[in-house]
């Protein structure tokens with residue numbers, strides 16, 4: 001009989017070159033890639049299919065050109081299909097937690113469109129020769145448990161051999177075609193509301209280096225495994241039309257994308273942004289991921305910080321998040337905050353305001 005490896009001694013994060021959504025390709029590279037593809041390669045909303053297609057013109061409500069959280073296809077007057085995918089490298093050492101985080105993160109893009117998830121497929125890359133499959137089974141169990149709590153069935157998947165483990169899901173959901181949340185619907189005067197605290201990137205980076213206190217890691221994992229379902233339901237109940245989820249491009253990066261798509265600017269109140277416990281201390285101690293550094297350089301021409309914003313808070317606003325909250329724009333923030341609070345979302349913070357001005361510009365005040 002071959003000796004079984006001690007699975008408890010395996011640190012999954014040591015196998016990962018970057019943590020969670022911090023391993024996304026930088027926004028600058030993604031922009032360049034999309035622009036280089038040229039027209040007609042990826043389907044855009046309103047486009048008429050060039051060749052034979054089952055799609056009727058106009059039924060693709062959100063496509064690649066929109067750069068939104070998920071694609072949306074109208075099925076009939078009441079129903080639209082929502083389609084999205086996400087996967088990443090180990091963000092924590094516990095396999096079940098990694099699975100739960102990756103699933104909550106993949107499902108989040110459906111909630112960010114105002115949909116609810118129906119079916120999912122596991123996307124898995126695994127070093128089959130060196131890493132026991134029992135660990136992968138724990139990852140998949142974690143993912144399935146979160147999907148089940150979302151009312152979403154995992155119905156299959158795909159697994160490749162890869163020296164670096166990766167896990168995530170492709171998810172199909174349903175939404176009402178006339179009640180979608182899109183990235184291009186923020187309007188001057190709207191308040192910006194955030195439904196989770198930020199700081200998962202610094203906590204994950206510190207954890208990878210063995211420096212995150214247990215209670216700090218626990219709070220970050222609790223946040224990352226929490227579904228954005230309640231936040232999405234609250235936003236639907238309040239008639240919100242503009243939303244995105246906060247992930248690897250950071251709070252300011254995803255806000256910038258929303259503002260750019262909507263043709264507006266915004267002012268953010270740094271002091272109103274909720275921070276995870278320990279995040280500020282770990283930022284001060286230098287646990288800043290490569291993804292966050294990419295966000296900082298990408299956002300340089302777009303964001304002006306008041307001198308009164310503490311430097312570590314300014315870093316956290318650009319911290320690469322994994323499975324972050326929803327960022328919602330609303331003309332009726334009091335009603336939305338009350339609805340979020342009644343549904344016990346992790347946060348319900350008014351963090352700024354949409355303003356008329358150059359598309360994508362952000363001013364950060366203390």
Ligand SMILES: Nc1ncnc2c1ncn2[C@@H]1O[C@H](COP(=O)(O)OP(=O)(O)OP(=O)(O)O)[C@@H](O)[C@H]1O
Nearest residue numbers: 021064066067068069070085086105109245247248
């Ligand atoms: N390889 C790719 N081919 C086509 N489109 C892509 C590709 N990678 C990213 N995109 C598109 O670029 C946009 C931004 O991608 P990104 O992964 O940041 O969105 P997202 O799914 O909302 O991210 P997250 O899951 O982290 O919230 C999305 O509209 C996405 O569909």
Ligand SMILES: [Mg+2]
Nearest residue numbers: 069109112245
């Ligand atoms: Mg998203």
